[in-house]
Each structure stands twice: as C-alpha cells, then as structure tokens.
Amino acid sequence: PISSTPRTFVMLSKISPSSAARGIRNFNTKIFEKKTVSLADRTETIVVGGRDKFHLLPQAFEGVKQIGVLGWSSQGPAQAMNLRDSLEGTGIKVSVGLREGSASMEKAAAAGFSRDDGTLGEMYDVASKSDMTLLLISDAAQANTYPKLFQHLKKGSTLGLSHGFLLGILNNRGEKFPDGVDAVAVCPKGMGPSVRRLYEQGKSVNGAGINCSFAVEQNATGMAVERALGWGVGIGAPFIFETTMRDEYVSDIFGERSVLLGAVHGIVEFLFRHFVANGASKEDAFKRTAESITGPITQMVSHNGLLSVYDSFEGAEKREFEVAYSAAYHPLMEVLMEIYDDVKSGRELDSVIDAVSRHGQYPMTTIDDTQTWRVGETVRAARTSAQRPVCPTTAGVYLACMQAQADLLIANGHSYSEVANESIIEAVDSLNPYVDFRGIAYMIDNCSIVARLGARKWAPRFDYLLMQQAGPKLEKGEVDEGLITAFKENKLHQIMSVCAALRPSVDISPVAGQHGVRD
C-alpha cells in the first residue's frame, strides 16, 4: 500500500560493492616508452603512441602470427584496417572473423579482407587460429556468445576487448575469463569511424588519433601488457593510459548514459520546452539548444577547454551562464549519482539483459518522430555557413553536466586520464561532431543496443529533474557563487589542457555512409 509518511530520510547502509577493491596498477613495459604526466595533484603514467612507434610493433607482438578481429559493426572495421595498415610488411596477419552468413562478409571483402588469403572467415574458426583475438562484436552479442568463444581460444593466446562490458556480465554471473589466456582491453575513447578517420589523418599529422585506455585483467602469457600496448599503438592511439576493466566498463556505461547521450538528450528536451514556454520560436529554441551544444560549444571545449566557453561571455550573458550553471549542477549530479550506483552495482547490466530479452515482444522503437526532433530536421536542413549561436543558458547547463560528471568520477577514484576522456574528450572530439552531422535523435536511434537502452532510460530522468528543480531556479535568476568559483578554479581545466597537449587538435569531419554509421 502507498502510505503517507513524514518527509524524513532514513540512512541505510549501502550494499553496492566497495570501490576500495579497485585501484590503478602501475604497468611495466620493456618496449614502449612510459611518460609521466602531471595532472593537477597527481602524476599518471601513460604511453605516447604515434607512427614513429610502429617499428616497435613486431616486438610487442612477439609470438603473434595472426590477430583475429571478430565483428564488423563499429570498432571492427576501424581496428582491423588500422592494424593491417600498421602491421604492413611485418608478416603478422590480420584476419576478420564474422558469423557464417553475415551480411558484413561482403563489406569486409570490399575492404580487402579475403577468404582466399585467410584474412576473412567464420568467427570461431578465426579465433581458434589466432594468437590474439579481438572481440569487437556488440555488447549484447558478447553476452550471448562468450561461452562458445572461450572454448575456441588457443592456450597462450590473448583475448582482447574494446570495452569491459563482458567482465561486468561475468561478474554478475559469478564466472571468469578462461584459464591460460590473457584478458586485456584497449578501449578507444571514440566510435569506430572516428578511430579510422583520425588514423587516416595521422598519415599527415603524426599523433592524430583517438586516445585509448588499456587494462590487463589476466596475464597468462606474461606478455599481456606489451600486446595490449602494441594493439593501442597499432590502431593509432596518440595517448594510452592504464585503467582496470572494471573502472573502464563502469565509466563507459555510465558515460554513454550521461553526458555522451542520455544527458544531452534530456537537457535538450528540457531546454527546448523552456525556451518555447518563454516565447522563443521552436526553430530558435532548437538553435539555442541542440545546435548550440553539438556545434560551437563542442568546438570551443575541444579547442580551448571548458573555461573558454565561460570566458567568451560578458555582462548579462555571463550572468545568464552562471544562473544556468547554478540551477543545473545539483539536479544533474543527482541523476548522475543514481546512474553511477546502478552501473557499479551491476543492476544496469542486468537490466540491459532483461531489456534485450523483451525485444522479441517489443522491438526497440525510434525517438525521432517527436516535435523537438522534427523541428530539428527543418533547422538542420536550413543550416547556413553563418556563425551558429552559443546560448549562455544552454552552455551553463551543458558545462554543469560535464563538470558534475567529472567531479563524480574523481570522487569514485577513477584516474584523471579516464575522467577527462570519458567526461569531455570523447564527447567533444569524437561523438558530438557526428551528432552534429546526423542529429541527436539519429545518433540515439543508431548507436549500440546498450547505449540506446541507456539513453532512453536516463534522458527522461535528466529532463524531469531539470524541469522540477532547475526550471524554477532559472526563473528566480540566482547565482550560486560557491559553485561558480569551484567551476572556475577546478583542477579539471589543468587536466584537460595536459590531455589536449598530448594530441593534435584535429577536427573530425564526418562523412556520410562511413563504416558503422548508417545512411
């Protein structure tokens, strides 16, 4: 029964797993050069990639005659092609493995992989012949196929993931990676098409590429670290930092539910209604929200950091930014904390499994037929080369989300490199340029199943919390000076500037029809 009780808050002990069990290991490599970087109050150790390191790959892959790349959705084509290019002339074969009868066989063949020379085949067969097997099929498919795949891995081979998701599934089920093989992850902080695109740009601009994290969960061969680093360098990462598989999947699953997709969706829906309710035309409201975020705000953050957006405003506009930031930070943080707890506890992954099992009855539908996105299509179609507006209210809310997300990840012990990449760099350097090209609704309707489910689940929560809490505060127009000072003096800005210095600021020019993004 629903009972009416006084508004008192009972504190219960948290039962989610302790974060104290986690922690960054300090890796050793005899092949690549480690570099220590000062990030605010910490130092972190990274490996710098680049084409001038490609000559080290044969050493890193010692004992590896074939790298099997399983899957051809997003990361699969990008990583298979990048590795093939980087390993040209070394004698190490890159072979693509797909489901027998997969429609992607033709696409892989068109990209030059061939059954005749053994660089294309059935996935379990490719796995059983590979010394390193990169499992790049969708998360949902991984959850379904891993028991069979594990049986096909060679003893002494290395299983590679580009995402810790499978570890989350194994944890929830009380299972482990198979004995006698390495389990490593190299996780590009961007979609597959960006990984390929920036690699190609890297041919003229050394160091252009998508940053990666790497993790060694199981080191059976003793060579897991070198192989993982070789993999990261081989796909073109300019900058590789260490994490754990657990930290990686928690921050990744969390990130796509928040600032990368879910929060952006919810923020735009809330602000769109807010501006319309306050007299803006629908077209203008869309320009001030979605168009502002994925266009100029993204570019300013990418090129010069969060503070450059704030510093670009003066007078009344600066105050408008501050009001919006003050109104939005706490409600956003409230949702972010809930997402983080749901991911950390394993509930979010469990719910994904259940959701996918319901798709037989209710397949996933699209979100793009609502007023906001229909207006958006019109606005986007009529874009001109003229300067697009930077709305101070939208900037305040969006940057509050980035800052809150970074604050939360730091409080939960993630490495600063991971925080900067998951909260900001992946958004402004990899995802948002595509979103700007395709539209937010399109992106949410066409990303991975796990990400789509997360964006649908959490966007409405961001929207409602903002509507209920930030809306009234926007009306009142008050500034929380403490929050603004904390933003201006935040260590995140120094962290970001160091991370930015580690790669050239290459703009991504999305191309229609590129691998993984459907027309």
Added chain:
Amino acid sequence: PISSTPRTFVMLSKISPSSAARGIRNFNTKIFEKKTVSLADRTETIVVGGRDKFHLLPQAFEGVKQIGVLGWSSQGPAQAMNLRDSLEGTGIKVSVGLREGSASMEKAAAAGFSRDDGTLGEMYDVASKSDMTLLLISDAAQANTYPKLFQHLKKGSTLGLSHGFLLGILNNRGEKFPDGVDAVAVCPKGMGPSVRRLYEQGKSVNGAGINCSFAVEQNATGMAVERALGWGVGIGAPFIFETTMRDEYVSDIFGERSVLLGAVHGIVEFLFRHFVANGASKEDAFKRTAESITGPITQMVSHNGLLSVYDSFEGAEKREFEVAYSAAYHPLMEVLMEIYDDVKSGRELDSVIDAVSRHGQYPMTTIDDTQTWRVGETVRAARTSAQRPVCPTTAGVYLACMQAQADLLIANGHSYSEVANESIIEAVDSLNPYVDFRGIAYMIDNCSIVARLGARKWAPRFDYLLMQQAGPKLEKGEVDEGLITAFKENKLHQIMSVCAALRPSVDISPVAGQHGVRD
C-alpha cells in the same frame, strides 16, 4: 565506446528468477467461512469479512493477549484504532509501539493510547510483550531496524506485515525471518486513512472497508492462517484473498510505480503538453487530464467498471477514445514490463536502498513547482460544483494503462483478486479520491519514500514513451481494432464486477488533516 550497430535484436536468456517457483497455496481455516468465487476462467477462494464476523475474533486470536502495532504513519493509526474497536470487550489489548522520543507519541496519545494502561510504549519493548506484532513502520525504516526487532520477538508469536517489502530485502540479502515465529502479511489495498475511514463507514454500512490480501510465509505456531484472517477481519476488510508475500510485494511495488502514481504522473504530463501543443489553454489542458482522471473517470470505474467509461462515449468521442487507447496501450506496456522485471529481479529494491543512502547528500526534493502543477493549483482552487469533463483521449490512455497492467499481472501468474485490486480497485476506491482532493503532485511529494522514489523514477519514462510512440499515433488518428476488441471482451470486466459485488460501493470523502495525510 559507443558504436553504431545495425538494428538487430539479440535474444539473451533471461536471468531473473523463474515465476514458476511461485503459486497460490489454498489455505485452511476452521474459524472463518471460505467462499469460492468464479472469476472469469478461474475460481478463487476468499474470506468474506464484515462486522457480523467480529464475534469470531477471540477464537482467531486464541493465545494472543496483546497485539503490538509498531508505527504511526499511515497504516499504524488506522489498524491500531480499527483493531481496538473490533476487539472491544474481548480482553485482547492493542498496544502501539513507537521510537522513544517519536513525535508521534503525542498523536497516539490523542487517539487514546496510553502509557498508563500499557497501550503505548517504546517499540522494541512493546514487541517483546506482544503475542502478535504488526510492523507498520515505513519500508525504508523496516530495512534498517529488522535485525534488532527480530531479536525482540517472542517465540511462538506472530510477526505481521502489511506489505511484503521486508521479504524482498531479506531475499536480496540471503536472510530469513527468525525461527519460531510466524511471518504473515495482511495487506490493505488502500492507504491507512482509507482503511480507517471505510471502517468507520462500516458502522452504518456493513461490509464497507478496504479489501486485503493475506499471505503466510512462515507458520511456526500452526495458527498463522487464523491469526492473519482475524487481523484482516478485525481491521474491517470486506473481502480477503490469499497471495504469497513475494507476489504481494512484487505487485505492490510494481503497482505504485505504475497506475497508482508513476504512470498517472507521466500520463498527465504528456497529455497536458499534448493538449497545449494542440491549442488548448493550460487550464483546459489540466481539466482534460488530471481533473478528468481523478474525478469523473475514477468515479465511473469505481461504480460501474472500465467499460462504463467506454460506453459513455458516442460517435466522434468514442472514436477519440479508441484512437487514444490504441496509441497508448503498447508504449505503456513496454514501460510496465520493464518495471515488472526490475521489481521481480530485486533490482528495484536494491536501487531504493542506494537511493535512500544518497539522501544524506541530496535529500528528496518536491515535484510541485513546475508549470503543470502550478496551473493545476489554480484550476483546483477554482473548482465549482459543475460537472467535470470526461476527456475521451485521457480516458483512452488511462484505461489502456489499467488494462495493460492487468494483462501483465495475469500473464505473470498473479491471482485475479490481486490483479483487480492492484490495477483498479486500489486506484479508484482508495488512492484517487485522495489524489483528487490533494492533487497529484502533493500525493507524489507526500507518500512513502519507496513510492515517491518509484514515481519519480518511472513517471518520466511513461511520459517519454508516450511522447515518442503514442504522440505520433494520436496525430494519425488510427484505431487498432484488435486492441479495442480485446479490451471490450476482456475477462477483467467480469472479474471486476464480481470483486465489486463483494463490497458496497462506498465513496471515500477525504477529510483534510486526517491521519497520515499532512495538511
């Protein structure tokens, strides 16, 4: 990383617990009369209560000298006062137990419970002196205090719950009720104030009261069934049906997240925007949504069932209802299935525990300061005695929600009695009359912590799914004839009419300041 994958749906095996493990036990009673009722294609066994059964209570409570009622929020005062009235002259003492220093001590004293005659005291002390202890403190507080309470229960006593929540917590933690005591539940299908109010009305109209389910989870004394039934009869239930504690908490936690609170909130927000976007004034939009649901639609369903609403429309209005029902049923079902899975798996309760633990940092805020509810305050304040409108679109969406919820519970093996009560009777006979009096936002801001968290979590999901899927269909104006036929011919109507015949159709007249509903 977020990857773009083709829109294929991978079926994963469900890992949530099997529902086959559940099942209704057929109870035996030597004291009360069992009655078999035909509910559509099943028969179910119930006990009919009423004042003419009160003389059986001493037999049912054989060996019970004191009943301790712990808590004074919603169910506590109602059940303590009803039991005291029903047991007058039997020598069985009803004693209220509260936290030492609780502000409710005064309220209980004002209701005639007294330290001097041993009918009021500290909760653990009262429990240790009681032969039957009814734990009616909030769910959140139960999760915190049960280990200590269990130590204070007398061997051979009966622990009574009005909600299976605690079993859910014990299940999640791998624990059990203590040995040597009964564990039973009697669960009124309405808030405490309704339980008291209808009991008082029952003095003049025999059989007026709130229906209850009952469950026996552990029968250490061999008398658990009789004590539970005595308890149900004693608090005035006109009609008591059997369930399991697990089915009860699943359907209850599910129900408050859906048609009772979460869905109503989301439906009203979506339709309010929909009507305003189509030219209605805000005031008119509020009248067509919230005012229509909690007023006339609720009364019609309560008096004459779901079909009476449908039958009240003709011509274009009937078509409008059918379009809305057709547009809304599937998106609502999609959210309902997700809620049900989350509750059944234990994830929802786990997330409640985590949410409460975050309240130290972010206390729960209110939802009532948004445009919808501000307009609502104005509209509600200006209510006249004139007939309130029944909007066909709103009726179509709301009834689709009730029907979808009933369909889902039936598919998951709940007893028809439970389905009718959780999906419809609790809404129209107990909750909505209060909601009509107080407003939806007030209700959501003042119900139990578990219900508040659930309403906040799921309302936005109902809203978004309706906006994304039902919105475009409302525009197209199509009718799904199959859905409408399934609605018209649904067995739910016969089930409802039998359940309705088992109690007088007493309207609840909410009174400000009554127990548990704050002013």
